[in-house]
Amino acid sequence: MENREKLMEILTEACPGVNFEGETALIDDGILESLDIVAIVTEIMDVFGVELNVDDLLPENFNSVDAMLELIESRK
């Protein structure tokens, strides 16, 4: 499965009903909240086998699917 598909599976499971592909301000617009972020970040680490750090937990890294994919790629 492609990275984008894997990520979309994580996101839609965490927050059903959100149109992730069309959103570019998931954090800034309050579409994702802290519990969602906990679920998404821990799943990203588990599924992609990547390690993150606190400095990665910035809105700009989670505002869109592309930003999250970029973060994952940069940590591989």
Add this chain to the structure above:
Amino acid sequence: MTAQIKDYAQLSPLLAGELKPGVLTNTLLKKEDYLREIAAGSLFAEKFPGGLLLLRRREGYQRLNFYLQRGASLPPLSFSLPTVLEIASRPRDQALRDSEALWEQAGFRPLFSRQRMARPEGLPPLPGREGLSAHVAAEEELPALERLLQECFDPLAGCLPTREELREDLQNGNVISLPGGILHMGKAPGGTELRHLAVTPSLRRQGAAQALFAAYLLHTENRASRVWVRTDNPPALGFYEKNGYTCDGWTSRVYTAGKEM
């Protein structure tokens, strides 16, 4: 050994390596959150093999956040202050749910559970009882509303706002009131989260909560709403079910340890 964190340079190496595959955590604070806690002198940490405990001091108690690597054991724990631990999870977060046994073995006592309930946008409101109406509260009501919250909610685990947070929420129109009743809200994805709804005991069963709720729907233009409800509170569960809320799958367990408050 628990140590106060006095600057971010002291915290950074403790956090390094915790966010990796398999970690269990009940929170993810951002750097700015840590900086705020450090500036307030309220952040303490304890590193142990396989994890990190972070304690955020509040007035008379502290809240515990943790990073626990899968398979790790907790160290012997001893707290000088009442300590609250809340673990929120979905049914699929089995490893996190399983870790609850570790905390109980370490001396944490379950206080209660909450479940999250959601109400979709635009659901027609129930008709209210005539004669009672609530309004967006004014800042001048702060002392009375603060007293009412303290009277109705657990000081340790009731997620009560500080005076300054409540003042800010009053200024931002996030509080609805009527004499002896309060509804306190905050932002949530797609709408709002109903954080506290309370009516003084002598005014209960007279439609005050429904009047507060009707004013809340009007004020929020009937947008989507969420609420965390204690599962040991059947009247509250019934109230929210009657008003169109259903469980969305998130639950949380609240534990306490250390000295009694």
